[in-house]
Amino acid sequence: MILGALLLLLYKFNPLLAYESLFAGGFGSLYGWAESLANATPLILTALTFAVGLRGGLFNIGAEGQVYVGALAAVATGLLPVPAALRLIVTLVLALAAGALWGLVPALLKMTRGVHEVISTIMLNWIAYFFAFYLIAHTLSSPLNGSRTIRIPPAARFGVILPGTDLNYGILVSILLALLFYFLLWRTTVGFELRAVGYNPRAAHYAGMDEHSIGHWAFLLGGVSAGLAGAVQLMGRPPSYAILSGIPQLLNLGFDGIGVAMIGRNHPLGILLAAVFFGGLEAGGRTMELVAGVPLEMVRVVEGLILIALAVPELGRFLTYLRHLNPLELLSRQRRRAD
Amino acid sequence: MSSAYLWGLLFFSLHAMVPITLAAVGEVIGETAGLFNIGLEGIMLTAALTGALGATQGGWPLGLLVGLATGLLIGLIFGLISTYAKGDQLIVGIGVNLFALGFVAFGLTLLGSPGFYIVPAASRLPKIHTAVGNLSPLVLVAVILPFLVYWLLNYTQLGLKLKAVGEQPAAADVAGLRVNALRLGATACGAALAGLAGAYLSIDWLGSVTKEISAGRGFIALATVVFAGLNPLLTLLGGIIFGFFDSLATWVANIPGVKEAVPWQMISMLPYVVTLLVVAVIGRVHFPSALGKPYSRE
Numbered sequence: 001m002i003l004g005a006l007l008l009l010l011y012k013f014n015p016l017l018a019y020e021s022l023f024a025g026g027f028g029s030l031y032g033w034a035e036s037l038a039n040a041t042p043l044i045l046t047a048l049t050f051a052v053g054l055r056g057g058l059f060n061i062g063a064e065g066q067v068y069v070g071a072l073a074a075v076a077t078g079l080l081p082v083p084a085a086l087r088l089i090v091t092l093v094l095a096l097a098a099g100a101l102w103g104l105v106p107a108l109l110k111m112t113r114g115v116h117e118v119i120s121t122i123m124l125n126w127i128a129y130f131f132a133f134y135l136i137a138h139t140l141s142s143p144l145n146g147s148r149t150i151r152i153p154p155a156a157r158f159g160v161i162l163p164g165t166d167l168n169y170g171i172l173v174s175i176l177l178a179l180l181f182y183f184l185l186w187r188t189t190v191g192f193e194l195r196a197v198g199y200n201p202r203a204a205h206y207a208g209m210d211e212h213s214i215g216h217w218a219f220l221l222g223g224v225s226a227g228l229a230g231a232v233q234l235m236g237r238p239p240s241y242a243i244l245s246g247i248p249q250l251l252n253l254g255f256d257g258i259g260v261a262m263i264g265r266n267h268p269l270g271i272l273l274a275a276v277f278f279g280g281l282e283a284g285g286r287t288m289e290l291v292a293g294v295p296l297e298m299v300r301v302v303e304g305l306i307l308i309a310l311a312v313p314e315l316g317r318f319l320t321y322l323r324h325l326n327p328l329e330l331l332s333r334q335r336r337r338a339d
Numbered sequence: 340m341s342s343a344y345l346w347g348l349l350f351f352s353l354h355a356m357v358p359i360t361l362a363a364v365g366e367v368i369g370e371t372a373g374l375f376n377i378g379l380e381g382i383m384l385t386a387a388l389t390g391a392l393g394a395t396q397g398g399w400p401l402g403l404l405v406g407l408a409t410g411l412l413i414g415l416i417f418g419l420i421s422t423y424a425k426g427d428q429l430i431v432g433i434g435v436n437l438f439a440l441g442f443v444a445f446g447l448t449l450l451g452s453p454g455f456y457i458v459p460a461a462s463r464l465p466k467i468h469t470a471v472g473n474l475s476p477l478v479l480v481a482v483i484l485p486f487l488v489y490w491l492l493n494y495t496q497l498g499l500k501l502k503a504v505g506e507q508p509a510a511a512d513v514a515g516l517r518v519n520a521l522r523l524g525a526t527a528c529g530a531a532l533a534g535l536a537g538a539y540l541s542i543d544w545l546g547s548v549t550k551e552i553s554a555g556r557g558f559i560a561l562a563t564v565v566f567a568g569l570n571p572l573l574t575l576l577g578g579i580i581f582g583f584f585d586s587l588a589t590w591v592a593n594i595p596g597v598k599e600a601v602p603w604q605m606i607s608m609l610p611y612v613v614t615l616l617v618v619a620v621i622g623r624v625h626f627p628s629a630l631g632k633p634y635s636r637e
Contacts, residue, residue, distance in 0.1 A: 059429050109615075114623035118377055118429070119565065119614075122558040126611040134604035255440065258433055297444035304381075304438025308420070308431055 025287025026280030032287075034165035039279030041236065042067070044174035044271055045229035046257025048181050049103075049222035051266040053117075055185060056218035057198035062106055062121030063226040064254025065128035066099040070227030071234050071243055071250055072132055073098035075140050075149045077156070087155040092173070092231055099227015100220050102128065107219035111212045117219075125254070129247075136245050148242045158236040170236030175272065177225060182268040190217055229253060252300075259303040262310050278303070344590075346471045351586035352579060353474070354544050357481040358383065358536035358553075360578030362560035364488050365410075365532030367571050370564060371492060372525035373505035374421055375428050375631045378435030380557025382413050382530055383537035385439045387552045388446050390538025394462040402462065402542040403535065410534015414527035421526070422519035425633040436557075444550050456548040464543040477539050481578070484532075488571040501525055505627030508634040518634050533557065555611065562614045566621055580617070585610045 026036050046063040053060030074095040082090045105124055109115040135141075140149040158168040185191035196204040197214045205211060233249055234241060243250065260278050264270030285299040362379050369376050376382075386409040394402025413435060420426040450456050466473035492498035503511040504521045512518050536556075541548045559581050566580075567573030588606040 059433075061433065109619055113619045115615075115618050116565065119558060119562045119618055122380075122555060123562070123611045123615040126555050127608050127615075130604045130608045134602055137604070138602065252440065255437060259437060262430065297441045297448060300441025301438060301445055302441075304434050304436075304441055307434030307437055308416070310430070310434075 021290075022281065022284035022288045024284070026282075026284030030162070031165060032280070032283055034162045034167040035283035036276055036280035037171055038166035038168065038237065039282045040272075040275035041168075041171045041174050041279075042229040042233045042253050043257055043260050043275040043278055044178055045225045045232065046254045047260035047264060047271045047275055048178060048225040048257075048268060049229075049254070050258045050261040051264070051268070051271060052181060052185070052194070052221045052225070053218050054261070054266050055198045056194045056214060057201060058110075058215060058218050059118050060103070060106070060121060060219060060222045061118060061254070061258060062103060062124055063222065063229070063257050064252070065121070065125035066102045066223050066226035067230040067233075067250055067253050068125075068128040068132045068247065069102040069230065070095040070099040071230030071247075072135055072140065073227065074152060074156075074231035074234050075243060076135075078150055078153050079140075084153075084155040087153060088158075088235075091152070091156040091235065092228065095231030096224045096227040099225070099230065100223035103219045103223020103226065104216070107216045111215055132243070132247055132250075133245075136243055136247070140243075142242065147245045148240060150242060152235050152241040156235055157241060158232070160238065166237050168236035168238075170232040173228060173232050174275075177228065178268040178272050181221070181225070184221070185268070190214070194218055226254060226257075229257075256300070256303065259307050262307050343471075348583075348586060348590050350472045350474065351590060352583040353478050354582070355585040356575075356578035356582030357475065357477050357539055357544070358556050359560050359563055359581050360481045360485065360574050361477075361536040361539070362533040362557060363563040363567065363574040363578060364485050364571050365529030365536075366560060366564045367529070367567065367569050367574060368488060368492070368501070368532075369414075369526035369529035370630060371498075371505050371569060371627060372501045372522045373508065373627050373629045373632070373634070374418065374522050374526040375432075376414070376417055376526055376530060376533075377429055377432030377561065378413065378417055378439075378557075379530075379533045379560055380553050380555065381432075381436035381439030382410050382533040383540065383553040383557045384436075384443050385413065386410050386534035386537030387541040388443045388456070388548050390534075391456060391458045391541040391548045392446075394458055394538075394542040398462055399464045399542055402458075403464075403538050406534045406538020406542075407531045408534070410537070411527055411531040413534070414530020415523070417530065418523040418526040421633060422522050425635060428631055428633075440550075443548070443552075447548065447550065458542050458546050458548070460546075462542060463546055464539075475539075475543050477535075477543060482575065485571040485575045492571065502627070505629055508629050509636075512634070512636065522634075533560070536560075559610065559614050562618050565618055568621075568625065569627075577617075581610055581614060584613045 024032070026032050046067060049063040049066065050060060074091050077091040077094050102124065106117045106120040109120045110117050136149050142148050142150045158170040161167045161169060185195060193204065193209045194214050194217060196207065197209060197211050201211060230250060233253065234243065237249065256278060260274045261271060263277065264274035281299045285296045289296050362383060366376060366379060386406040389409045390402045390406030393405030417431050417435060420431050421428045447456055464475060464477065467476055492501065500516055500521055504516060504518050508518045537553065540552050545552065563574050563577035563581065566577040588609045591606055
C-alpha cells in the first residue's frame with residue numbers, strides 16, 4: 001500500500017485522492033458493493049484452483065488457461081440441442097469437465113514424466129489462449145458480429161440480483177464451491193491426504209498415501225473450479241454473454257486468483273473474503289481511474305507487491321501476532337485475568 | 340524455395356534464440372547455487388519497458404544498462420527474500436510476475452499510448468550488416484556467454500563454491516562458505532541477464548513494448564534450463580530449438596498458400612507445444628539437491 005502510494009507520488013498523482021476513490025468506488029455504496037461482489041465471483045473460483053493445488057504441495061498456475069477452456073465449452077454448449085430446463089446445468093457441467101480435462105494434462109505430465117507443473121501449466125495457458133482466438137474467429141464466431149462468439153442462450157444465463165449492476169446469481173456457484181472445497185479438504189479422507197502430502201510428502205508417503213492419485217485430485221479439482229470460473233463469468237455478466245475477441249473479460253482472471261488465494265491464506269473461507277477485497281480493488285480501480293486519473297493497472301501492481309511481501313515468513317508471523325491483538329480477544333484475556 | 344527464405348529463417352531463429360538463451364544461462368547460474376527463480380518472465384517484461392525508456396533518454400547503451408540494472412534490482416529483492424528472509428521462492432517469483440503484469444500495463448498507459456510504446460529508431464541497437472542480412476550484436480553475446488559461464492562454473496573456484504552451496508549448503512557452511520551471500524550474488528547476476536534479455540526484446544529485436552512482449556519466453560527459458568540439465572552449453576542448443584519454432588511460426592504464416600491453409604492461431608501455438616513436448620520427453624533431470632529450499636543453520 002505504502003509502496004503503491006510512493007509509486008503514485010513518483011508519477012505525480014495524488015495518492016490520498018486515489019486511495020479515497022479506490023475505497024469509495026469499491027465499498028462506498030450499494031452499487032460499489034454489488035460491483036465488488038460481481039468481480040469477486042470468478043476470482044473465488046480461480047483462487048480455489050491455486051489454493052487446492054498448494055494445499056497438495058503443487059504450484060498449479062494453470063487456472064488462466066482452464067478459465068479460457070471452460071468459457072469456450074460454455075459457449076459451445078449453445079450449439080447443442082439441450083432442453084431449456086436443463087441448459088443451465090448442462091452448460092456448467094460441460095464447462096467444469098473441460099476445465100478438469102485441461103487441468104489433468106499437467107497432472108499426467110508431472111506424475112508420469114516428472115515435468116514441473118509451473119512450466120507445463122504456463123505452456124498450456126498459452127496454447128489455450130491461441131486456441132480461444134482460433135475458436136472465436138472460426139467455429140464459435142457469431143454470424144452477426146465477427147468480433148465476438150455466439151451468445152450464451154438466455155436459458156443458460158444467471159439472473160441479475162441487483163438491477164443496474166453486474167451482480168448475478170452466479171456468485172452462488174462460487175460460494176457453494178468454496179464451501180464444498182472446505183468440506184472436501186477438512187472433512188474427507190481425500191482432503192486429509194491431500195493436505196498431508198502438501199505439508200510433508202515424505203511422512204505422507206511412509207503413512208502409505210498415494211501421492212500420484214492425490215496429485216491428480218488436486219489438479220482435477222482445480223480444473224473444475226477454474227472451468228466454472230470461465231463459464232460463470234460469461235453466463236452471468238451483462239451485456240454481452242459472449243467471448244469478445246481478445247478475450248478481455250477472461251484475461252488475467254487466473255493470475256489474479258493466485259493473489260486472492262495467497263491473501264486468503266489458501267483457505268476457502270479466507271478466499272471468499274480476499275476475493276471480495278480484490279473485487280473491490282478492481283471496482284474501485286475504475287472509480288480511481290475516473291476521479292484521480294490513475295490507470296486501472298495500478299491495482300495489479302499493488303497485488304504483486306502484496307504477494308511479494310506475503311512470501312516473507314517473518315512478516316506472516318508479524319501478521320498473526322497482529323491478529324492476536326484484536327480487541328475482543330484482549331478483552332476476554334483481561335476478563336480471564338480478572339477471574 | 341529460394342535461399343533468401345532460408346537465410347531469413349536462420350536469422351530469425353538466431354534473433355529469437357537470444358532472449359531465451361540469455362535468461363536460461365542466467366537461471367543456470369542461480370539454480371546451480373540453489374535458487375529457483377520463476378519470476379524470469381516478470382523480470383523480462385519489466386526490463387523491456389525500463390530498458391526502452393532508458394534508450395529513449397540516453398540511447399541504446401543506457402537502455403541496455405537500465406535493462407541489466409532492472410534485472411539486478413529485482414534479482415536482489417528476490418534473492419534477499421529467498422535467502423536471508425527465508426521466504427518461499429516460488430511465491431516471490433509469482434509475485435514478481437504479477438507485479439510486472441501491472442507495472443508494464445500501468446507504465447504504458449502513462450506513456451499515453453494505447454497498449455504499446457515504440458522505441459525511436461535512433462535509440463535502437465545498431466545492427467551488424469552482413470551479406471545476407473542484418474544481425475544483432477547481442478546474438479554474438481548470447482553465443483559466447485554460455486561458454487564463459489560453462490568455464491566459470493566448471494573450471495573456477497567460484498563455480499565450485501556455487502555448486503557446493505547448491506548441493507550441500509550445510510557442508511559448504513561448515514567449510515566456511517557464506518551460503519546466503521553466494522546464493523544472493525548468483526541469483527542477482529542471473530536476474531540481470533534476464534533483464535538484458537528483456538531490454539533486447541524492446542530496444543533491439545522487436546523495437547517496441549507491449550503488455551505481452553515477453554510472451555511466455557521467461558517460462559520457455561525455465562523449460563530450457565530443464566532441457567539443458569543445468570549445462571550452460573546446452574542452453575544454447577535449447578535456445579536455438581525454441582527460437583527455430585518461434586520463427587517457423589512467423590515464417591510459415593508469411594508464405595502464400597500456407598497462410599490460407601493453416602490458421603495463424605494454430606501456428607502461434609507451435610513454440611509452446613514444442614516446449615511442452617521436449618520437456619515431457621526429457622522427463623526428470625538431476626537438479627542440485629538443495630534447489631528451492633532456504634538454508635538455515637540447525
